[in-house]
Amino acid sequence: METMIQKVNQAVASCPCGHPHNPVTLDSIVVEAGAVDLIPGYLAERGYRHIALVADSNTYEAAGKRVEQSLKDAGIDSRLVLAQPNAVGDVVADEQTIIQVLLEIDTEKTDLILVAGAGTLHDISRFIAFKTNKPFLSVPTAPSVDGFNSKGAPIIVRGEKITIPASSPVAIFAELDVLVQAPSRMVAAGFGDMLGKFTSLFDWTYGYRTAGERYCHAAYKITADALRAARSMWRASESGSGMGSAF
Numbered sequence: 001m002e003t004m005i006q007k008v009n010q011a012v013a014s015c016p017c018g019h020p021h022n023p024v025t026l027d028s029i030v031v032e033a034g035a036v037d038l039i040p041g042y043l044a045e046r047g048y049r050h051i052a053l054v055a056d057s058n059t060y061e062a063a064g065k066r067v068e069q070s071l072k073d074a075g076i077d078s079r080l081v082l083a084q085p086n087a088v089g090d091v092v093a094d095e096q097t098i099i100q101v102l103l104e105i106d107t108e109k110t111d112l113i114l115v116a117g118a119g120t121l122h123d124i125s126r127f128i129a130f131k132t133n134k135p136f137l138s139v140p141t142a143p144s145v146d147g148f149n150s151k152g153a154p155i156i157v158r159g160e161k162i163t164i165p166a167s168s169p170v171a172i173f174a175e176l177d178v179l180v181q182a183p184s185r186m187v188a189a190g191f192g193d194m195l196g197k198f199t200s201l202f203d204w205t206y207g208y209r210t211a212g213e214r215y216c217h218a219a220y221k222i223t224a225d226a227l228r229a230a231r232s233m234w235r236a237s238e239s240g241s242g243m244g245s246a247f
Helices: 004-013 035-045 057-073 095-104 119-132 184-211 217-237
Strands: 028-032 050-055 077-082 112-117 136-140 152-157 160-165 171-175
Touching (some): 004 217, 028 035, 035 136, 050 057, 057 136, 077 095, 112 119, 119 152, 184 217
Parallel strands (some): 050 077
């Protein structure tokens, strides 16, 4: 069966926009029940033996504990690094949390950073992975954002949020049994992120047609297809309430 990575790379290869494209370089994207159980095999196959497992107290219970046990059972060394909350009880991607997590990662020994969490923990980990030249693996614990494969990390620096170049994961293992248990507000946030594509795709098309902005047919189609799929699933889930007709 054709994988998501293959579909994207084929779309990029046949794009008529005339601009150079880089293929998706992820090793694997697994979105299924039992995805977490496949991680040890992936790590062993690629020779990753010493893992820094980044989570917070909530995401550790959601998925990190299961990942940690699966690594232990497979004989893979892992060190748990829990991102600590700030004074008001929130884990945020700022200088303090980045330094705290970085200091607890043995950069000499670590082969790979594995993050079990949502957007904030991914931003912290992808930035640290980029700066330490370490690969990182993504285990999303909530469908709260659409950027788990992003190469940019929104980081709060001296109170201002800026997006800084960072690393995309080498692989994503999204455990459906974990994602369906995510708080409803986080699921809604991720769906809202997708709905924003209605506006962004329109803005992009408008800029292309009126101002000659750079435009990529493949990127547009990939995004539009994902948006339509998300909308269709939402309509199906709300078919009995009458809410789906709003879109």
